[in-house]
Amino acid sequence: MYHYYSYFRYIHYRLALPGSSFINRICPDWKMIPELSKPSVYIKDRQKVEKILTAMRQTGPSAVQVISDFDMTLTRFAYNGKRCPTCHNILDNSKLISEDCKAELADLLKTYYPIEIDSTRPVEEKLPLMVEWWTKAHHILVQQRIRKDLLAVVVQESDAMLRDGYQLFFNHLQEHDVPLLIFSAGIGDILEEVIRQAGVFHPNVKVFSNYMEFNDTGVLQGFKGELIHVYNKHEGALLNSSHFQELKQRHNVLLLGDSLGDLSMADGVPDLENILKIGYLNDKVEERRESYLSSYDIVLEKDETMDVPNAILLHITGSK
Numbered sequence: 001m002y003h004y005y006s007y008f009r010y011i012h013y014r015l016a017l018p019g020s021s022f023i024n025r026i027c028p029d030w031k032m033i034p035e036l037s038k039p040s041v042y043i044k045d046r047q048k049v050e051k052i053l054t055a056m057r058q059t060g061p062s063a064v065q066v067i068s069d070f071d072m073t074l075t076r077f078a079y080n081g082k083r084c085p086t087c088h089n090i091l092d093n094s095k096l097i098s099e100d101c102k103a104e105l106a107d108l109l110k111t112y113y114p115i116e117i118d119s120t121r122p123v124e125e126k127l128p129l130m131v132e133w134w135t136k137a138h139h140i141l142v143q144q145r146i147r148k149d150l151l152a153v154v155v156q157e158s159d160a161m162l163r164d165g166y167q168l169f170f171n172h173l174q175e176h177d178v179p180l181l182i183f184s185a186g187i188g189d190i191l192e193e194v195i196r197q198a199g200v201f202h203p204n205v206k207v208f209s210n211y212m213e214f215n216d217t218g219v220l221q222g223f224k225g226e227l228i229h230v231y232n233k234h235e236g237a238l239l240n241s242s243h244f245q246e247l248k249q250r251h252n253v254l255l256l257g258d259s260l261g262d263l264s265m266a267d268g269v270p271d272l273e274n275i276l277k278i279g280y281l282n283d284k285v286e287e288r289r290e291s292y293l294s295s296y297d298i299v300l301e302k303d304e305t306m307d308v309p310n311a312i313l314l315h316i317t318g319s320k
């Protein structure tokens, strides 16, 4: 029964493809963004998306800000069939961690990641478990007496990969003075190193994340500030409301995420007018498709590229 239902939903979302003459007649913007016809693209309400795109293009780049998650949103989920690392995994798998602790961190991942992505569990039930995961993992990392000066080497030696098309994404935002806020439950120091080494840590990029605290000799002794995990980003957004106040003339938001927790990243934006939410659905696709389609305006299924966000950015900035 379930298979018939999901097949029907599949046909339903794929029927109104941008190539169809009906959609092109009422929605001229579809023709301008052929990337929206990629087989990886799913949209529940095309007219809503069309309306937001038209409004955002009309007001242009000076009214927009981009708010994005990092791990598995700006970075790849997999490459050649192998999972790519998150910020935490970059450290967990590095030479800075003893074999015993690597095994402990791997056990934590095996226990808690399935909970993180379980669409049958309510968020309230996941919250304490996520805090538990991050707290235990950070405790282990602190025990390892990690040296700040070795973080760059560890990132260089890792398999971290930004999504295909990341250069256009970061460079285009910089060229058009569009602020990019990266809001990550990963590790800020590692995240910054990944984008620095990729040559895209431009001045328009601001990062909210979990930052490491080092002692006078440069050894990790803890983490700064309030813990950010995947399901408390709204708290971080509200705590950092001064950042959003500085951008208060930017009423339009392009939001990129890969988890339902990422949907609250724009909670601190004052006088929000238009928000276009793009969600990468990387894992457990069948089980989670319906909830992603109900929450994100555009869902990108198993799509390792920045093609769609890039095409939308070029559209908004009038570059295409």
Ligand SMILES: Nc1ccn([C@@H]2O[C@H](COP(=O)(O)O)[C@@H](O)[C@H]2O)c(=O)n1
Pocket (backbone or CB within 6 Å): 069, 070, 071, 072, 086, 087, 088, 089, 109, 113, 116, 133, 134, 137, 183, 184, 185, 186, 229, 230
């Ligand atoms: N010990 C941990 C804790 C979390 N993760 C993963 O990191 C991701 C969070 O970062 P975002 O940039 O996506 O906010 C999240 O998806 C966790 O699965 C981890 O790998 N290890």
